Amino acid sequence: MKSIRKLLLYTEPYKFFIVLAPLLMALEVTMDLLQPLIMQKIIDNGIANDDMTYVVQMGLFMIAAAIIGLAGGVGCTIYSTKAAVNFATDIRRDVFKKVEDFSSGNCDSFGAGKLITIVTSDISLVQTALMMTLRVFVRGPLLFIGSIIIVFFQARELFPLLFFLIPILLFFIIVLSRKAGVWFKRVQEGIDQLNTKLQESIAGIRVVKAFVRKDYEIGLFKKVNDSLTKTTMTADQIITILMPILLFVINCGIVIALILGVIRVEEGSIQVGMILAFINYLNIILMALMSSSMVLMQLMRAFPSADRIQQVLETKNEIERFEDLRQVTSVEGDIEFKDVSFSYSKNGEHVLKHLSFTVAKGEKIGIIGPTGSGKTTLAKLLPRLYDVGQGEILIDGVNLKNLNLESLRSSIGYITQKPILFSGSIETNLKYGKTSATNEELKNAAKHACATEFIEGFEDKYAHQLTQGATNLSGGQKQRLSIARAFIRKPSILILDDATSAVDARSEATILQALESDFHNTTTFVIASKISSIIKADKILVMDDGEIIGNGTHQQLLENCPLYQEIYNTQAEKGGVVVE
Numbered sequence: 001m002k003s004i005r006k007l008l009l010y011t012e013p014y015k016f017f018i019v020l021a022p023l024l025m026a027l028e029v030t031m032d033l034l035q036p037l038i039m040q041k042i043i044d045n046g047i048a049n050d051d052m053t054y055v056v057q058m059g060l061f062m063i064a065a066a067i068i069g070l071a072g073g074v075g076c077t078i079y080s081t082k083a084a085v086n087f088a089t090d091i092r093r094d095v096f097k098k099v100e101d102f103s104s105g106n107c108d109s110f111g112a113g114k115l116i117t118i119v120t121s122d123i124s125l126v127q128t129a130l131m132m133t134l135r136v137f138v139r140g141p142l143l144f145i146g147s148i149i150i151v152f153f154q155a156r157e158l159f160p161l162l163f164f165l166i167p168i169l170l171f172f173i174i175v176l177s178r179k180a181g182v183w184f185k186r187v188q189e190g191i192d193q194l195n196t197k198l199q200e201s202i203a204g205i206r207v208v209k210a211f212v213r214k215d216y217e218i219g220l221f222k223k224v225n226d227s228l229t230k231t232t233m234t235a236d237q238i239i240t241i242l243m244p245i246l247l248f249v250i251n252c253g254i255v256i257a258l259i260l261g262v263i264r265v266e267e268g269s270i271q272v273g274m275i276l277a278f279i280n281y282l283n284i285i286l287m288a289l290m291s292s293s294m295v296l297m298q299l300m301r302a303f304p305s306a307d308r309i310q311q312v313l314e315t316k317n318e319i320e321r322f323e324d325l326r327q328v329t330s331v332e333g334d335i336e337f338k339d340v341s342f343s344y345s346k347n348g349e350h351v352l353k354h355l356s357f358t359v360a361k362g363e364k365i366g367i368i369g370p371t372g373s374g375k376t377t378l379a380k381l382l383p384r385l386y387d388v389g390q391g392e393i394l395i396d397g398v399n400l401k402n403l404n405l406e407s408l409r410s411s412i413g414y415i416t417q418k419p420i421l422f423s424g425s426i427e428t429n430l431k432y433g434k435t436s437a438t439n440e441e442l443k444n445a446a447k448h449a450c451a452t453e454f455i456e457g458f459e460d461k462y463a464h465q466l467t468q469g470a471t472n473l474s475g476g477q478k479q480r481l482s483i484a485r486a487f488i489r490k491p492s493i494l495i496l497d498d499a500t501s502a503v504d505a506r507s508e509a510t511i512l513q514a515l516e517s518d519f520h521n522t523t524t525f526v527i528a529s530k531i532s533s534i535i536k537a538d539k540i541l542v543m544d545d546g547e548i549i550g551n552g553t554h555q556q557l558l559e560n561c562p563l564y565q566e567i568y569n570t571q572a573e574k575g576g577v578v579v580e
């Protein structure tokens with residue numbers, strides 16, 4: 001409820017539509033309410049007295065009321081749609097903005113499947129709830145209250161029947177709506193799971209095929225899908241059961257009204273038209289309650305969705321941002337890790353433990369170590385994808401947290417372990433980090449990343465379109481493009497996280513050579529599994545289980561770091577280490 005109230009602030013720019021739609025609906029309802037009354041008059045005054053002129057006059061009046069009602073109804077539909085659609089668009093925009101601002105930790109905790117469900121399904125549900133509320137929720141209560149008032153004045157003899165019928169109807173509506181609300185929350189969670197599974201299977205389709213696990217994946221999907229079907233059926237059944245119950249109660253009311261009517265007509269205390277009008281109003285009350293309960297159900301569905309949307313909007317970014325931080329227009333690139341420890345979860349085990357080292361501007365640092373030893377995690381701390389738990393990282397003597405986040409990240413070129421490219425042209429992808437890059441810069445970066453040859457090989461060269469996930473490129477080509485994309489920015493700090501693993505040895509040597517010649521002022525971290533990739537580094541950090549167990553040049557480490565020696569020997573045996 002609190003979440004819905006907060007989301008309703010998004011209706012502020014559309015308050016004109018929000019006010020106008022119910023007013024137009026009120027007009028339609030008034031006209032609808034007049035119809036049985038006019039009919040009663042036609043029967044009791046016109047037909048009973050054989051007064052044709054009166055019947056025609058009232059007939060015309062009835063048609064006029066219907067036309068006015070229609071105009072009101074159409075107007076309400078137009079304005080309620082405008083309000084609800086714009087309301088949802090604005091929320092979607094802000095949720096997307098928020099997600100774009102999320103830290104890696106925030107993304108991990110939500111998961112992509114849930115975020116997709118929120119941006120699509122949850123926001124649509126809230127939109128429908130607002131639209132229905134503006135259209136029906138006003139109509140329902142107005143018809144309901146209007147009918148009661150008219151029955152009170154026009155068919156008072158039958159009015160006490162309402163005291164008996166309405167509480168029963170309300171009881172069923174309230175109990176079943178509450179129950180449906182609980183189940184609809186489960187439906188949304190089911191959609192989360194379905195989206196997550198679908199995303200995982202599509203992204204991993206090649207692995208599924210290579211391992212011949214199609215049936216297994218279909219089985220897993222079926223499980224999630226069946227569970228969603230079951231939940232949705234239960235939720236829908238709760239709603240559908242409500243209609244026959246309401247209809248049954250109303251029909252009982254009509255039977256009682258007819259029995260009472262027969263007795264009273266014989267006594268002469270009520271007229272036939274009044275009984276007909278009463279039955280008409282009972283039907284209107286039924287319609288009003290049914291449509292209101294539909295909206296209530298929709299609201300019950302929208303409440304959990306609103307909570308989920310608010311959860312995103314109110315999530316505090318784990319990366320703290322302080323106002324008026326130092327803008328780093330030109331980061332030099334001196335880096336110091338001071339007793340840095342880090343854990344991915346609050347009370348989880350530290351994956352980095354008491355790291356301390358310094359790197360001078362322009363130095364090339366190699367990082368090597370067994371898988372899972374914390375190399376990537378260390379790299380992620382520099383652009384503050386995650387914040388350090390204990391200790392501090394200084395850049396040019398200033399704690400990272402005291403630097404403006406955007407300008408810090410602009411100074412860093414980060415080539416991730418798994419290259420991530422976007423659908424669009426090669427040029428758009430290369431210019432992703434520097435939209436103002438000239439053609440010359442583009443070509444230079446491609447040359448240094450050994451990407452020129454394959455780009456020029458395409459008929460449309462830099463305009464060549466990449467598919468989603470760049471599936472129309474090889475692994476090595478993707479890596480070269482992501483290296484070129486980082487090179488183009490000419491960053492002060494460059495991180496290559498296993499960035500050349502899919503690149504052939506000759507091209508890797510050219511890329512490493514470019515690092516030395518064109519990026520001699522750039523502080524560069526090269527995370528690698530092959531010693532050949534870091535052998536010329538000014539300094540090599542050897543990591544094991546989150547700790548730095550060796551720090552020195554290749555020669556120094558060969559002399560004093562047993563793990564490095566072991567890695568060297570293993571790779572040398574395989575003929576992998578290329579020493580100058």
Ligand SMILES: Nc1ncnc2c1ncn2[C@@H]1O[C@H](COP(=O)(O)OP(=O)(O)OP(=O)(O)O)[C@@H](O)[C@H]1O
Binds near residue numbers: 108
């Ligand atoms: N997002 C995450 N959430 C929780 N734990 C994580 C996350 N990413 C990595 N870890 C854990 O942190 C530890 C260090 O992982 P990291 O990726 O830094 O290792 P690495 O040395 O780069 O490994 P590799 O050489 O295989 O890339 C591992 O135990 C890993 O399971």
